[in-house]
Amino acid sequence: MEFFSLMANKGTKVKMQRASGFTLIELMVYIALLGGIVLIAGQAFSDSSKMRMRTQSMLQASEIAEKVAVIFKADVAQTGAKTSMEDGTSESGAEYGNKFSNIYTSVYMDPSVDNKDSSSFSVVTKNGFDSLTIRRLRYDESGHYSAVEQIAWFVRDGSLWRNCRVLEKKTTLSDDDPCTDGATSEPNNIEMASGVSKFKVTPGKPSVVGDNIQLFPGAGESEFRLVGRNDGDREMPIVTNEAGETHKGGSTQIISGFYQNYDQSMQTIKSEAARKINEVIAVRNETYPDFSWQTLCAQEGSNFTFEPNNEYEISFEILPTDENADKSKLFVPGEDHMSVGLRSLETGGPITYGDPATKISDFAFFPPLGVKSEGSGERSMRFSVPIKITKACLAFTFACYSPLVSQGKISISKLKVLKIPSANYKFENYDFEANKIDKQNVKAFLLDLDIRIRGESGHVELVVPTPSNGPRD
Known part of the structure; x- marks a missing residue:
C-alpha cells in the first residue's frame, strides 16, 4: 500500500511539473510567432516613418514655393509703375504734395526710336530655366518718388535667386538698403529657395476671349x-x-x-x-x-x-x-x-x-x-x-x-x-526679339514654380497682373 501510495504521489508531482512548463516544440512555435509579429510591426513602423517623411517633405516644399510666390507677386505686380505724387505748394504756402510728376522714362527697357521698347521687363531662357528682370518706381512712406529700381529673378545651381539695383534715385540710400546703388555695380544676390526644378515665367497679353x-x-x-x-x-x-x-x-x-x-x-x-x-x-x-x-x-x-x-x-x-x-x-x-x-x-x-x-x-x-x-x-x-x-x-x-x-x-x-473672366490673358512664348514694340502689350505673367525637397515636389502656378507695364500707367 505504501508503494502504491508513493507512486500515486510521484504521479501527481509529474503532472504538476508538466502543467507549469512548455515543450521544446511549443517554445519554438512561440518564438516563430513572436518573430513574425515583430517583423510585421517593424515593417509597418518603417512604412509609416517613410510616409511621414514624404508628407513632411511635400508640405515643406509646398510651403516654401507658396512663400516665394508671395514675394514674387509683390515684386512683379508693380512692373512698369512710373508715376508718383510729388511735393507741391498750396495757396497757403505749405507743402501738401498736390501735383503728379512726369513719367520716369528710365523705367522703360529701351524707349529709343530704333527699338521702341516701352516695356519694363525682359524674359530670358537659359539651361532650361527662365530669368525675369523688371523695372519699377520705388516710393517713400508718403507715396513720393524715391528711386527707379531693377529687380531680377533667376536660377543658378539649382537655387532661385533675387537681386535688385537702383538705376537712379532722388536721395541717398541708407547703408542697409537691400538694393545696390548704381546700374554698373554688381548687385547682391539673395537665395530665395533651393531645390528648384522648374522656374518658368510666361508673358500674357489681354485676350478677346470672354467678356467682363x-x-x-x-x-x-x-x-x-x-x-x-x-x-x-x-x-x-x-x-x-x-x-x-x-x-x-x-x-x-x-x-x-x-x-x-x-x-x-x-x-x-x-x-x-x-x-x-x-x-x-x-x-x-x-x-x-x-x-x-x-x-x-x-x-x-x-x-x-x-x-x-x-x-x-x-x-x-x-x-x-x-x-x-x-x-x-x-x-x-x-x-x-x-x-x-x-x-x-x-x-x-x-x-x-x-x-x-x-x-x-x-x-x-x-x-x-x-x-x-x-x-x-x-x-x-x-x-x-x-x-x-x-x-x-x-x-x-x-x-x-x-x-x-x-x-x-x-x-x-x-x-x-x-x-x-479667367481667360482674360493669353499666355504664349512670344517672339519679342522680332517685335520689341509688342512687349508693351504684356499685362500679366504666369509663374510656374516647382521646388523639390528629399525627392518630394511643391508646386505653385500663379497669374500676376501687371497693368502698369507699357507706355502708360
Whole structure:
C-alpha cells in the first residue's frame, strides 16, 4: 500500500511539473510567432516613418514655393509703375504734395526710336530655366518718388535667386538698403529657395476671349447711390447727385462735409480718441425709403459674393471740380486717407479670413488734382480673394488730417464692380526679339514654380497682373 501510495504521489508531482512548463516544440512555435509579429510591426513602423517623411517633405516644399510666390507677386505686380505724387505748394504756402510728376522714362527697357521698347521687363531662357528682370518706381512712406529700381529673378545651381539695383534715385540710400546703388555695380544676390526644378515665367497679353461680367450696379446700368454711415463710430458726410439732390442716386455722387481731424484752434491733429473717419456705402439706385446703410446694402444687387480663383475689378472716375482752389487738392499722401474696399454686411467691419484673422485691405487712391479741362481721373483696382466671401458691401473711406482738405468735395462717377473672366490673358512664348514694340502689350505673367525637397515636389502656378507695364500707367 505504501508503494502504491508513493507512486500515486510521484504521479501527481509529474503532472504538476508538466502543467507549469512548455515543450521544446511549443517554445519554438512561440518564438516563430513572436518573430513574425515583430517583423510585421517593424515593417509597418518603417512604412509609416517613410510616409511621414514624404508628407513632411511635400508640405515643406509646398510651403516654401507658396512663400516665394508671395514675394514674387509683390515684386512683379508693380512692373512698369512710373508715376508718383510729388511735393507741391498750396495757396497757403505749405507743402501738401498736390501735383503728379512726369513719367520716369528710365523705367522703360529701351524707349529709343530704333527699338521702341516701352516695356519694363525682359524674359530670358537659359539651361532650361527662365530669368525675369523688371523695372519699377520705388516710393517713400508718403507715396513720393524715391528711386527707379531693377529687380531680377533667376536660377543658378539649382537655387532661385533675387537681386535688385537702383538705376537712379532722388536721395541717398541708407547703408542697409537691400538694393545696390548704381546700374554698373554688381548687385547682391539673395537665395530665395533651393531645390528648384522648374522656374518658368510666361508673358500674357489681354485676350478677346470672354467678356467682363458687371456685378454692380447691374448689367447695362450706370446709376448708383452712396449712403453715409452713422453708426456711432463714423460721422456721416453729405452726399448729393449731379442735380444737387440729397439722398438721391444718379450717374455721379458728390461727397462733401467731411469730418475734420485737424484742430484749427490748437493747430494740430486731434487726439486719437477724438478722431473720426467718413465712410459711404455704394448701393443700387432703386426707390427705397431712406433706410440705414445695412437695410439698403441688404437689398439684392447691393451686396456681393466673391469666389476664390477669380479676378475682380473695382473701377470709377473722379471728376475734377471747376474750382481751381478746391480744398480736396490739398490732400497729403501718407497723412490724409482715401480708399475703397469691402465691408461685412453683418459686422460693418472689414472682411477677414483665417485664424488668426487676416484683413482684406482697402485700395488707396488720390483725389482729383486738375481742372475739368485736364481730363478726368480714372481709378481701377483688381483683386482676388483667398476664400469665398458673401454679403460684402462696397465702401469708400475718407480720413482728413490736413488743415483744409476736409473742406473739399469728391465726385465719384462710372462706379462699377466687374468679374474678369479667367481667360482674360493669353499666355504664349512670344517672339519679342522680332517685335520689341509688342512687349508693351504684356499685362500679366504666369509663374510656374516647382521646388523639390528629399525627392518630394511643391508646386505653385500663379497669374500676376501687371497693368502698369507699357507706355502708360
